[in-house]
Amino acid sequence: MPEQPYAVQLSGMTKRFPTATGEAYTAVRDIDLAVAPGRFVSVVGPTGCGKSTLLNAAAGLMPPSEGTVHVYGEPLQGLNRRASYMFQQDALLPWRSVLDNVTLGLRIRKVPADERAEQGRAWLERVGLGAFAAAYPHQLSGGMRKRAAVAQTWIVDPDILLMDEPFSALDVQTRQLMENELLTLWTGSEKTVIFVTHDLDEAISLSDEVVLLSAGPDSEVVGGYPVDLPRPRDLMDIRNSPEFNDIYRRIWSDLRNEVMKSYERRARTLQAG
Amino acid sequence: MSDALARSKPASTKDGAAVDDRVTPTEPPVRPPAPDPSVKKSAGRAWLRVSPLVLGLQLALGVGAIAGWQLLTQVGVLDTFFFSQPSRVAVRVWEWLTTGVIYDDLAVTLQETFLALVIGAALGLFVGFLLARVRLLAAVLDPYIKILNAVPRVVLAPVFLLWFGLGIWSKVAFGVTLVFFVVFFNTYQGVREVSRVLVDNTRMLGASESQLIRHVFLPSALTWIFSSLHVSVGFAIVGAVVGEYLGSAKGIGYVIAQAEGTFDTTGVFAGIVVLSVVVLLVELLVNRVERRLLRWRPDSGRTDVA
Ligand SMILES: Nc1ncnc2c1ncn2[C@@H]1O[C@H](COP(=O)(O)OP(=O)(O)O)[C@@H](O)[C@H]1O
Ligand SMILES: [Mg+2]
Numbered sequence: 001m002p003e004q005p006y007a008v009q010l011s012g013m014t015k016r017f018p019t020a021t022g023e024a025y026t027a028v029r030d031i032d033l034a035v036a037p038g039r040f041v042s043v044v045g046p047t048g049c050g051k052s053t054l055l056n057a058a059a060g061l062m063p064p065s066e067g068t069v070h071v072y073g074e075p076l077q078g079l080n081r082r083a084s085y086m087f088q089q090d091a092l093l094p095w096r097s098v099l100d101n102v103t104l105g106l107r108i109r110k111v112p113a114d115e116r117a118e119q120g121r122a123w124l125e126r127v128g129l130g131a132f133a134a135a136y137p138h139q140l141s142g143g144m145r146k147r148a149a150v151a152q153t154w155i156v157d158p159d160i161l162l163m164d165e166p167f168s169a170l171d172v173q174t175r176q177l178m179e180n181e182l183l184t185l186w187t188g189s190e191k192t193v194i195f196v197t198h199d200l201d202e203a204i205s206l207s208d209e210v211v212l213l214s215a216g217p218d219s220e221v222v223g224g225y226p227v228d229l230p231r232p233r234d235l236m237d238i239r240n241s242p243e244f245n246d247i248y249r250r251i252w253s254d255l256r257n258e259v260m261k262s263y264e265r266r267a268r269t270l271q272a273g
Numbered sequence: 274m275s276d277a278l279a280r281s282k283p284a285s286t287k288d289g290a291a292v293d294d295r296v297t298p299t300e301p302p303v304r305p306p307a308p309d310p311s312v313k314k315s316a317g318r319a320w321l322r323v324s325p326l327v328l329g330l331q332l333a334l335g336v337g338a339i340a341g342w343q344l345l346t347q348v349g350v351l352d353t354f355f356f357s358q359p360s361r362v363a364v365r366v367w368e369w370l371t372t373g374v375i376y377d378d379l380a381v382t383l384q385e386t387f388l389a390l391v392i393g394a395a396l397g398l399f400v401g402f403l404l405a406r407v408r409l410l411a412a413v414l415d416p417y418i419k420i421l422n423a424v425p426r427v428v429l430a431p432v433f434l435l436w437f438g439l440g441i442w443s444k445v446a447f448g449v450t451l452v453f454f455v456v457f458f459n460t461y462q463g464v465r466e467v468s469r470v471l472v473d474n475t476r477m478l479g480a481s482e483s484q485l486i487r488h489v490f491l492p493s494a495l496t497w498i499f500s501s502l503h504v505s506v507g508f509a510i511v512g513a514v515v516g517e518y519l520g521s522a523k524g525i526g527y528v529i530a531q532a533e534g535t536f537d538t539t540g541v542f543a544g545i546v547v548l549s550v551v552v553l554l555v556e557l558l559v560n561r562v563e564r565r566l567l568r569w570r571p572d573s574g575r576t577d578v579a
Contacts, residue, residue, distance in 0.1 A: 061473055079476060091474035095492040095569045104488065105478035138571040156478065 005073030007037040007160055007192035008058050008083075013067035015053050027053050029218045031067070033211060037159070040186060040193045042203035044255065045213030046262040051196040052088065054213075055162045058194060059085045071160070083160035084153035088168070088196075090145055092137040098148050099124065099133035105156035123151040127181070143174040150178075154185065160192045168197065179206060180235050187232055200255060204247055205235050212254055215262030222258060225251050357538040365543040375547060381523040383551070385441050385513035389448025390505060394498070397453045401460025401494065402486075411461075422454050426512075430519045439521050448512025452505045459501045463494030499567055502559050510552055525551075 013031040016024035028050035035041045043051050056062040057069055060079040069076040071083070084105075092101045100107075103120035111119075124130050127147040129140075137145055146166060153161060166182075167175045183206060186193060197203050203210045204227055212222040227247055229238060238244055323331070339359045345351040346358045353361075369375035404411040430447055437443035467489055475489050498505075517526025525548050532540025 059477060061477070081479070083477070085474070085477040087470050087474055089468075089470045091470045093471060093475070093488065093492070094571075095496070096488075097569075104475065108475075108479045108481075108484055108488075136569040138569075152478070 004037060006034045006070065007039075007072060008194060009034045009070040010054070010057060010064075011068050011070070013054075013057055013064045013069065015050070015057065015062070016065045026218050027216055028213070029220055031219075031221055033221065035192055035194060037072075037192050038190045039209065040195065040207045041209045041211060042195045042197055042207040043211045043213060044197060044200055044203045044251070045219065046215050046255075046259045047198060049213045049216040049219040049258070049262070051198075051213060052164055055085070055164050055194065055196055058160075059083055059162055061085075080160070082158060083162050084156060084158035086149050086153045086161065086163045086166050088164040088166070090137070090149070092145060092148055092152070094137050096136075097133065098129060098135050098137065098140065101137065102148055102151045102155060104152060109156070119155060120151075123155050124148075126185075127151045143170050143178065146170065146178060147181075150182070150185070158191065160194070163193065163195045165197055166195075167202070168199065175202070176235060182206070183233065183235070200248065200251060201239065204229075204244060204251070205233065205238050210247075210251055212251060212258070215258045215265065222254055353538075354536070355538060357542050361539045362542045362546060365539050366546055369543065369547070375525075375528070378524050378528050379547070379551065381441060382510075382513050382517065382525045382548075385444040385448060385516070385524065386506075386509045386555075388441070388445045389452055389512050390509040392445065393449040393452025393509065394456045394505060396449065397456025397458075398460050398494065398498070400453075401457045402464060402490070405461045405464035405490075418457075426450055427515065427519075430516055433516070434520045444513045444516030444521065444524070447516040448509045451508035451512045455501050455505045455508060456498055459497035460494045463497035464490045466497075467493045496567065496570075499563050502563055503556065506555055506559055507552075510548075510555070514548065 010031050010033040013033075014026065014029050016026045019025045031054065033043075033054065043054060045051055053062070057064050058071075058076075058080060060069070060076050071080055092098075093104070096104070099117070099120045102123055103111075103116045106116045106119060121130070121133060124133055127150055129144060129147055129151070132140060132144065137148070140148065146169075149166070167178050170178065179202060195203070195206060200210075207227050210225045210227060212225065214220050214222050225247065229241070229243055229247075342351070342356070343359045346353050346356055404414065426447065429450060430443075433443040433446045437446055471489055471493075472485065475485055480488060513524065514526035514529075517524035518530045519526075521527045525544055529541050529544035529548075532538075532544060
């Protein structure tokens with residue numbers, strides 16, 4: 001146990017969903033996940049294994065069926081007020097301009113309008129959207145919307161960032177750019193990041209630690225893999241380094257097992273049904 | 274879960290088809306229409322871009338129809354007693370406008386329309402919100418709302434005349450019963466259909482329930498309401514005119530009823546002409562308002578920055 005409490009700590013977290021047939025579907029079972037303040041931790045696992053469920057529990061959007069969630073040592077009640085959540089889907093308000101969307105959190109906190117606009121513009125510059133303050137979300141490309149979402153979640157200066165496959169819908173080039181920019185933002189910010197992805201490459205190159213989930217249902221933590229690559233990192237170079245490949249191979253052999261299990265299970269359900 | 278309210282509704286009708294002669298709104302929540310470039314950017318000026326050929330044919334059709342009417346009444350194929358005559362109608366409208374006798378009636382009709390629209394929309398918005406947010410209430414009230422909405426409105430007119438008298442309020446009440454359901458169903462739908470992730474995102478950014486309403490639910494409901502604005506305005510006018518027709522001392526509907534009572538076909542047609550022009554003008558106004566308020570909506574024809 002470190003001196004400092006963990007920024008986010010899930011203990012024995014189980015989440016069941018009711019199903020149409022009446023019996024509960026256990027998405028994740030007995031999850032222990034502890035993230036120390038200032039760490040960048042990625043959660044990886046096959047699709048449908050419960051990654052979003054984990055984040056939702058950490059955000060307080062969805063109370064666990066069993067187990068506890070602690071945030072900086074305090075049991076979480078209601079929403080996690082120290083966290084921002086960048087959702088997998090687009091979550092910008094379509095009826096608000098990009099600037100108004102980015103500053104929504106400030107507006108909710110009743111920050112005066114001029115200060116809001118000033119901070120908003122600074123953030124738009126920072127994410128490369130300076131010229132699009134007055135545009136509406138539908139006028140932006142997918143990548144630009146993600147940039148706006150990054151600004152929207154960071155502008156409120158949260159201690160914790162929950163990011164759910166933020167870049168998975170982007171093309172490879174845009175994704176690499178965004179990953180680099182995210183690292184630049186995060187470096188020195190001392191913010192805790194829980195980053196969900198199904199892309200092992202992305203997980204390793206960004207993180208201090210990669211947590212692997214097993215295939216669902218009854219998904220569990222297969223293991224945590226520290227990533228001791230030096231920082232600051234250049235995402236182009238790092239992927240060619242032998243250390244990176246070592247870590248990659250180690251996690252991939254475990255991940256592959258889980259992916260295969262997930263396939264088999266799906267094939268079986270298909271046959272049964 | 275009381276999706277019953279939402280599910281019970283027929284598929285949406287398009288704006289124009291709404292003012293149907295049964296005077297019973299079929300409460301289609303008009304789904305915010307898919308991006309429609311022709312309506313968006315220049316709905317008001319769309320006719321300017323019609324090709325000369327089409328424009329010429331349109332003009333010819335209109336002129337031909339009126340000329341045919343004039344001709345057939347002139348030679349006696351159509352009886353002017355029943356069909357009047359375009360030239361006479363034009364003269365009558367001209368008289369009304371120059372002497373100013375029609376303005377009082379017009380003002381009354383517009384006033385009734387406006388009041389019915391505002392009151393009906395406010396009530397519909399409020400009740401729609403309430404039912405969308407309080408599931409139990411929606412479930413309990415569901416059958417009653419369906420029953421009330423099924424009542425043909427015309428039969429209510431005599432009741433309202435008794436309750437509210439011959440003045441404007443009986444017509445306003447009548448219009449309100451029409452407008453209310455359109456706005457109510459659209460609000461209900463607008464609030465219920467808000468994407469979960471927009472709500473969660475705004476909550477995670479710290480929004481309280483009232484901030485959620487202001488930033489998420491209300492704008493979403495307004496989208497639906499504005500897309501049904503044409504329908505609502507149409508109903509408000511129908512309410513006013515039909516109400517006047519059935520019993521009043523002022524208004525365009527009253528003018529038409531009076532003319533009918535004295536077998537003054539010219540007066541009836543002149544009333545219809547004035548009314549149609551007013552409706553057209555209001556439509557144009559609604560178009561402008563709509564374009565302004567919904568300018569954030571996707572619009573395929575326009576500047577995609579990316
Ligand atoms: N609200 C819900 N109701 C029922 N089942 C759900 C719900 N949310 C998620 N699930 C199920 O839980 C499992 C994990 O979902 P999720 O956390 O979204 O997976 P991932 O993000 O890893 O793709 C999936 O099988 C999904 O179908
Ligand atoms: Mg997910």
